[in-house]
Amino acid sequence: MxxxxxxxxxxxxxxxxxxxxxxxxxxxxxxxxxxxxxxxxxxxxxxxxxxxxxxxxxxxxxxxxxxxxxxxxxxxxxxxxxxxxxxxxxxxxxxxxxxxxxxxxxxxxxxxxxxxxxxxxxxxxxxxxxxxxxxxxxxxxxxxxxxxxxxxxxxxxxxxxxxxxxxxxxxxxxxxxxxxxxxxxxxxxxxxxxxxxxxxxxxxxxxxxxxPEEEMIDKIKQSIYYVGKKKKIDLLVDLLKKKDLKSVLVFSRTKHGANKIVKLLDQLDIASAAIHGNKSQSARQKALNSFKQKKTRVLVATDIAARGIDVDELSHVINYDLPEVPETYIHRIGRTGRAGLGGVAISFCSHDEIDLLKDIQKHIQMQITVKTDSVYAIEPSALPIESKSKSNQRNSNQSNKSKNNKSYSRKRARNKKVTPKNYSKYDNKNRSRNR
The missing domain is CATH 3.40.50.300 (P-loop containing nucleotide triphosphate hydrolases)
Incomplete structure (x- = not known):
């Protein structure tokens, strides 16, 4: 029609x-x-x-x-x-x-x-x-x-x-x-x-x-590299040596992480730019235009800033950090499969992201192909797996620590006979100190 x-x-x-x-x-x-x-x-x-x-x-x-x-x-x-x-x-x-x-x-x-x-x-x-x-x-x-x-x-x-x-x-x-x-x-x-x-x-x-998500996912060539957290940047540089990675959108979980990636790539003369919420509008637009015009080979973005990036002929999407929400993974990789076309999506997985990968694979109902064609890639069995139970225990410990700090602050306040009128100010001061 x-x-x-x-x-x-x-x-x-x-x-x-x-x-x-x-x-x-x-x-x-x-x-x-x-x-x-x-x-x-x-x-x-x-x-x-x-x-x-x-x-x-x-x-x-x-x-x-x-x-x-x-x-x-x-x-x-x-x-x-x-x-x-x-x-x-x-x-x-x-x-x-x-x-x-x-x-x-x-x-x-x-x-x-x-x-x-x-x-x-x-x-x-x-x-x-x-x-x-x-x-x-x-x-x-x-x-x-x-x-x-x-x-x-x-x-x-x-x-x-x-x-x-x-x-x-x-x-x-x-x-x-x-x-x-x-x-x-x-x-x-x-x-x-x-x-x-x-x-x-x-x-x-x-x-x-x-x-449907399944149809779009089937058209995108997906792969995963298991890699040590500190070796992710080395793996990224190793992959960028390949000529077929002509236009690459790299996803970082944080703004600081995006800046750090670009800084290291610049040191190696790999044309790159970061785009995230802390950048001024003019800087973000300049980076995006340079990427669209193929002057910049690598654009590093956070998820929020990446909304609205519409680039034709985007050869690769690389998940430097896995997203915490499985649906976000689909949205990310879809940027290399424009209008139903095929594309290539590569993800990095370190030991602390094992559970995120499991959630993603459960959501898309498929196992992502594991690749080892890099000296920085390691076998899954070599990763110290951090389970959700351990992660939850760590969060629980942090929560208890926060409660203990708060209790300690209140105890000090009582000992120093802080009046109710000034108590909240004193407590906030101690909370800031505990951070």
Missing amino acids: TFKELYVIDPILKALEAKEYSEPTPIQLESIPVLLQGKDILGSAQTGTGKTAAFAIPILQNLHFEKVNDPSNRNIKALVLAPTRELALQIHDNFKEYGRNIRLRTTVIYGGVPQSKQVRILQNGVDILVATPGRLLDLIQQRKLTLAHVTYLVLDEADRMLDMGFVKDVRKIVAMVKKERQTMFFSATMPQAIVTLSNEMLHKPVRIMVT
């Missing part, structure tokens, strides 16, 4: 042809007709399957017809919420590209940069606003914009929105939007928390789930 058969109008069809979109992806095929009918939707699809076009095309088309009837109206009619700056910018770019032949104004707002330019654009009037929750609420509180006229609301990457603690902000924002609206939830994964939230905010939504 073609986009024309989905009743997409000619101006948008021409824009899609310019991007060489020949036929709809499964998520677009199922979503576009539903959204053109004005129904709410709860959509689930893996990364790279075309979710943005699935909601952008109907919004552009519906607003185009509304604009014909009221050309002078410059109130915000469509709002798209995204969890990260990178994703917000990507969505904004896609709206601009799909709507290049339509007279609709689109803009994007996000934190980490001065707001003055964003405010000027808003004052000139926009039809479609893409935003991150924090900056959006800031500007609303400053009365720089209103959501009173929004009739199309999209939550993209809703699962990550919840993971990042935006649920209260999202509820505040939704309360400011008209009740008579069309609401769209799109998410890579569909945990119960998303279903619960959708029940609050969607009206009789159509549930759409495409590209």
Whole structure:
């Protein structure tokens, strides 16, 4: 089936042809007709399957017809919420590209940069606003914009929105939007928390789930290296000697870890860059553009910052650190299998990650191929396995230690006859000292 058969109008069809979109992806095929009918939707699809076009095309088309009837109206009619700056910018770019032949104004707002330019654009009037929750609420509180006229609301990457603690902000924002609206939830994964939230905010939504995880996983060549924790960087460098690793996205669990990897790679003249929450917006965008343009061979990212990284022809994904949530593993490796294509995903597993690997393999219902073609790889039997029971015991010991410290602080406070009025300040001081 073609986009024309989905009743997409000619101006948008021409824009899609310019991007060489020949036929709809499964998520677009199922979503576009539903959204053109004005129904709410709860959509689930893996990364790279075309979710943005699935909601952008109907919004552009519906607003185009509304604009014909009221050309002078410059109130915000469509709002798209995204969890990260990178994703917000990507969505904004896609709206601009799909709507290049339509007279609709689109803009994007996000934190980490001065707001003055964003405010000027808003004052000139926009039809479609893409935003991150924090900056959006800031500007609303400053009365720089209103959501009173929004009739199309999209939550993209809703699962990550919840993971990042935006649920209260999202509820505040939704309360400011008209009740008579069309609401769209799109998410890579569909945990119960998303279903619960959708029940609050969607009206009789159509549930759409495409590209099953098993099908996507089968198309990606997966492998695992068992390696000592301190030898991970040596293994990474050893793998990067292979010429077929042309464009590599490396996942680190922490911001500090990402910086450390890049520092060591730079010392070996391997072009790399880090992207994470502590980086300024300009630095993150510069790193991402350099990676897309193939000037940088390796991009090291944390999970939160990686949302919104849309890179064609990404040859490899390397899980330098295994994710703590099995669903995140699927989202990570899907970046090398864009739009259902194959890819290569390599993971490192040290002794303290054995249980994480077991959880991942249980979730994807398959054993990942073990590789030993590196001098830094070791046999699984050589790893000192740390079981969950030991891990739980360690956490329990830490908890008891914390309780003992707290009890000790209170005992000292009583001995020194600290008054109730000043007690909390004294106790906090001791807690900080114990850390």
